[in-house]
Amino acid sequence: xxxxLAIIKPxxxxxxxxxxxxxHLEGAGFSVRxxxxxxxxxxxxxxxxxxHEGRPFYEELVEFMTSGPVIPMVLEADDAVPLLxxxxxATDPAEAAEGTVRKLYAESKGRNAIHASDSDENAxxxxxxxxxxxxxxGIG
Numbered sequence: 296x297x298x299x300l301a302i303i304k305p306x307x308x309x310x311x312x313x314x315x316x317x318x319h320l321e322g323a324g325f326s327v328r329x330x331x332x333x334x335x336x337x338x339x340x341x342x343x344x345x346x347h348e349g350r351p352f353y354e355e356l357v358e359f360m361t362s363g364p365v366i367p368m369v370l371e372a373d374d375a376v377p378l379l380x381x382x383x384x385a386t387d388p389a390e391a392a393e394g395t396v397r398k399l400y401a402e403s404k405g406r407n408a409i410h411a412s413d414s415d416e417n418a419x420x421x422x423x424x425x426x427x428x429x430x431x432x433g434i435g
Contacts, residue, residue, distance in 0.1 A: 298328060298431075299375040300421040301383075302410040305363035308332075312400045313366055316409060319396055320370060323382045329369040329422075329431040335361050343424055352405070359405065367425040376418055379411045 301320065303313045321327070335343070340360040347353045372378050384395025386407055391398040401408040412418035422431070 296371050296373060297375040297415065297418075298369050298371045298422060299379050299412045299415075299418040300410075300425065301368050301370055301379060301412075303366040303368075304406070304408055304410060305359065305365055306402055306406040307400055307408040308366060309363045310402075312408065316396055316400055317366075317368075319399070320379075320382065323372075324378065325370040325372045325375070325382075327368055328371050329426045330366060331368075331425070331430075332364050332366050334364050337361050343421070355405065369422050369426055369431050376412055376415055380413065383409050383411050 303316050307313055307316055317327070337357055340357045341348070344353065344356055344360070347356060370379060382396060384391030384397040386397070387404040388397040388401035388407060389404075391401070396409050397407050412421050
């Protein structure tokens with residue numbers, strides 16, 4: 296078993312799709328090991344997405360991620376990172392496979408409902424950004 300981070304983004308939280316997305320993730324075989332509802336400050340969102348700083352979409356991404364509440368969560372499954380990436384689908388919902396989270400619930404490429412870690416290393420770093428060890432179940 297491994298863990299990864301997902302974030303239900305402000306568009307999905309604001310439009311009442313968070314519960315459906317969470318149920319979809321559990322239906323795909325994930326166990327929730329930590330979850331919280333919070334609002335990111337510009338500093339927090341900027342730090343989280345620092346890898347994208349300097350790219351044309353960075354400022355828009357930070358603004359979007361601070362536009363409303365988000366739900367970061369630690370998910371656990373066998374091969375959690377690739378399974379979550381497959382479960383959520385392509386960044387652009389128009390290109391996402393049928394039945395994926397983004398095909399079902401995303402509005403656009405920029406308002407794409409959910410974030411998912413893209414590697415085990417990034418998953419560990421991203422989980423640590425939002426959750427301390429004592430906030431997560433199934434550690435050690």
